[in-house]
Amino acid sequence: MSDVKAYAAQSETSGLAPFGFQPRAPRPDDVSIEIDYCGVCHTDIHFAQNDWGRTLYPVVPGHEIIGRVTAVGSDVSGFQVGDRVGVGCMVDSCRQCSSCEQGLEQYCREGMTPTYNGTDRHDGLRTYGGYSERIVVSDRFVVRVPEQLDPATAAPLLCAGITTYSPLKHFGVGPGHKVGVLGMGGLGHMGVKFARALGAEVTIFTRSESKVAEAKKQGADHVVVSTDPEQMAAVALNFDFLLDTIPVHHDLNPYLETLKVDGTHILVGMIEPIEPTVHSRNLISKRRILTGSLIGGMPETQEVLDFCAEHDIGCDIEMLDIHNINDAYERMKRGDVKYRFVIDMKSLKDA
Structure with a gap:
């Protein structure tokens, strides 16, 4: 079996460069996929640069994968050659614990x-x-991509999409609810689209007055500039839910004060440890909930793709040739992308 062409980081300072590896032999439950598109997630940067101290080098990032099936194992019945499929953030689990069974x-x-x-x-x-x-990938961790979806804009749904869809569904967001979305990046703009499609009234919180017009363009019913004390005071005790997509440390206390009694603040950004300290009175005084959510399981990942096909939802993307990936990482760190890079893997095959 020939080597697979890829791009990998060899160390935390190396950047990404061409790399070849020997793929594992397919097993009876496996689906072999030729990759057409791969979204670029901020998590890819964290691992490439070892920001979390647990990178295994060489590392080939990418967990927003869209492609076509090229072969299936003898035990696979749900997919066939030619199907358009996706692979997200995980490729296996124990399959036996209570979580996996659900x-x-x-x-x-x-x-x-x-x-x-x-x-x-x-x-x-x-x-x-x-x-x-x-x-x-094992067939249990492969999802079918509806033909109605543009495959390039569908790629980020496998991380940015499911990460924002799952908590909104889990907590029952729907008509009559007021939802605030914190942050307007790859996750935030998807949160707006999903909350709107679920029937909620949506407000985007942004730190910059210059982003108000863009926030409304994304479909927000309202925009709050979070650095303006008057605007924050005006929305006190206003929201049923806050979907917090901000990926860096920020003070949760002013946002908690915008929640109603029994309101829920949902963290999906990895900001550990939480700094500055959360004031317990902001939780106790109004029985508010501070919680978190991690991507979604396989049934729900299929559900979000079907939901997007039904509601004509895709991620706003900028297409990328893979040889520009290091420049793309620098742009992402500056917030200079609206709102997700997607690699056209043809650029790797051509190289």
Whole structure:
């Protein structure tokens, strides 16, 4: 079997460069996929640059994968050659714990196997992600991409999409609810689209007056400039839910004060530890809930793709040739993308 072309980081300072690896041999429950598009998530940067101190080098990032099936194992019945499919943030789990049995594989008691920077549970080999030509994945962790969806704009749905859709569905957001979305990046703009499609009234919180027009263009009913004390005071005790997509440290206390009694503040950005300190009175005084949510399980990942096909929802993207990936990372760190880069993997095949 020939090497797979890919882009990998060899160290925290190396950047990404061409790399080849030997794919694992397909198993009876596997689906072999030729990758057409791969979204670029901020998590990819964290792992490429070892921001969290747990990167296994070389690392091939990418967990927003869209492609076509090229082969299926003897035990696979749900997919066939030619199907358009997707792979998200995980490629395996224990499949036996209570979470896995409920289709909540992201909360697997033993820990899910990530699409990249993980170790295969069966053969101990490294998992490599979607910045590559091909990938082999168990059919349980492959989803079908409706033909109505544009495959490029669908790629980020496998992380940015499911990360924002899952908590909105879990907490029952719907008509009559007021939802505030904190942050207007890749996750935030998807949160607006989903909350609107679910029937909620949506407000975007932004730190910059210059982003008000763009926030309304994204479909927000209202915009609050969070650095303006008067605007924040005007929305005190106003929201049923806050979907917090901000990926860096920020003070939660002013936002908590905008929640109604029994309001829920949902964290989806990895901002540990939470700083500055959350004031307990902001929770106790109005019985507010501060909670978090991690991507979604496989049934719900299929559900979000079907929901997007039904409601004509896609991610706003900028297409990217893979040889520009290091420049793209720098632009992402500056917030200079609206709102998600997607790699056209043809650029890797042509290279």
